[in-house]
Amino acid sequence: MSSYTPEALEAGRLLFAGPIAFERGVVAMSDLPDANLPEIAFAGRSNVGKSSLINALTGRKAIARASADPGRTRELNFFNVGGRLRLVDLPGYGYAKAPKSAIARWNGLMRDYLRGRPALKRVFVLIDARHGVKANDLEIADALDKAAVSYQAVLTKLDKISPAAQADAAAAAARALAKRPAAHPYAHATSAEKLIGIEALRAEIAALAIPAAQPI
Numbered sequence: 546m547s548s549y550t551p552e553a554l555e556a557g558r559l560l561f562a563g564p565i566a567f568e569r570g571v572v573a574m575s576d577l578p579d580a581n582l583p584e585i586a587f588a589g590r591s592n593v594g595k596s597s598l599i600n601a602l603t604g605r606k607a608i609a610r611a612s613a614d615p616g617r618t619r620e621l622n623f624f625n626v627g628g629r630l631r632l633v634d635l636p637g638y639g640y641a642k643a644p645k646s647a648i649a650r651w652n653g654l655m656r657d658y659l660r661g662r663p664a665l666k667r668v669f670v671l672i673d674a675r676h677g678v679k680a681n682d683l684e685i686a687d688a689l690d691k692a693a694v695s696y697q698a699v700l701t702k703l704d705k706i707s708p709a710a711q712a713d714a715a716a717a718a719a720r721a722l723a724k725r726p727a728a729h730p731y732a733h734a735t736s737a738e739k740l741i742g743i744e745a746l747r748a749e750i751a752a753l754a755i756p757a758a759q760p761i
C-alpha cells in the first residue's frame with residue numbers, strides 16, 4: 546500500500562477541481578500537441594475501463610466517451626487539465642471490431658507515441674481486477690522498460706470482486722510487474738463506478754503536474 550499526505554490529496558483535489566477540456570484526438574504522430582506539458586497516458590486492453598477512469602478522475606460524466614462496445618477508442622485522446630498537464634486516453638489493445646490493417650495502424654501509432662515522447666511522465670497500465678495481468682499487458686511493459694518510460698499498474702472495476710479478494714488483486718498485479726526496471730512498485734486499485742481509489746490516483750497525478758500558479 547501507499548499512502549498520501551493530506552497536502553498531496555488536497556493538491557490532487559485542486560488539480561481536478563479546475564478547468565479540464567478535451568484538446569484533440571490524434572491519429573498520426575504529426576498531429577501531437579506541442580510537448581509543453583507533462584503527459585500521463587492510460588493504456589490497457591479494450592474495455593478495461595480507461596475512459597470510465599478518466600471520467601471519474603475528472604468528475605465529468607462523459608469527457609472521455611466510455612462505451613460498452615469494446616475497441617471504439619481509435620485515437621490518442623488528449624485532455625488538458627488546468628494548463629498543468631495532459632491526460633492521454635490510448636487506443637485499447639486486444640479485441641476490436643475493425644480490420645487487421647486498422648488495428649496494426651493504431652498499435653503502431655501507440656508504440657511510436659510510447660517510445661518517443663519526452664513529455665510522457667507516466668503510463669498507467671490498467672488491469673481488470675477480475676482478470677489480472679495478461680500477456681498483452683506484459684508486451685506493453687516490455688516496450689516501456691526498453692524505452693525507460695515509467696509505468697504503474699492500476700486495477701479497475703474493483704467493485705466487481707469481493708472485499709477479501711481486493712487486497713490480493715492489487716498485490717498480485719504489483720508482483721507481476723516487480724523487478725521490471727521501469728515499473729512503479731505500487732499498484733493502484735480503483736473503481737470508476739463506486740469511486741474507489743480516485744482521490745489517491747488524483748494525488749499521484751498532481752505530483753507529476755507542473756506547479757499551480759501562486760496567487761500574487
Ligand SMILES: Nc1nc2c(ncn2[C@@H]2O[C@H](COP(=O)(O)OP(=O)(O)O)[C@@H](O)[C@H]2O)c(=O)[nH]1
Nearest residue numbers: 591592593594595596597611612702736737738
Ligand atoms: N462495475 C464497473 N464497471 C466499469 C468500471 N469501469 C468501467 N466499467 C464498465 O466497463 C465497460 C468499458 O468501460 P470503458 O471505460 O469504455 O473501457 P475502455 O474501452 O478501456 O475505455 C463499460 O461498460 C463501463 O461501464 C468500474 O469501475 N466498475
Ligand SMILES: [Mg+2]
Nearest residue numbers: 595596610618
Ligand atoms: Mg475508451
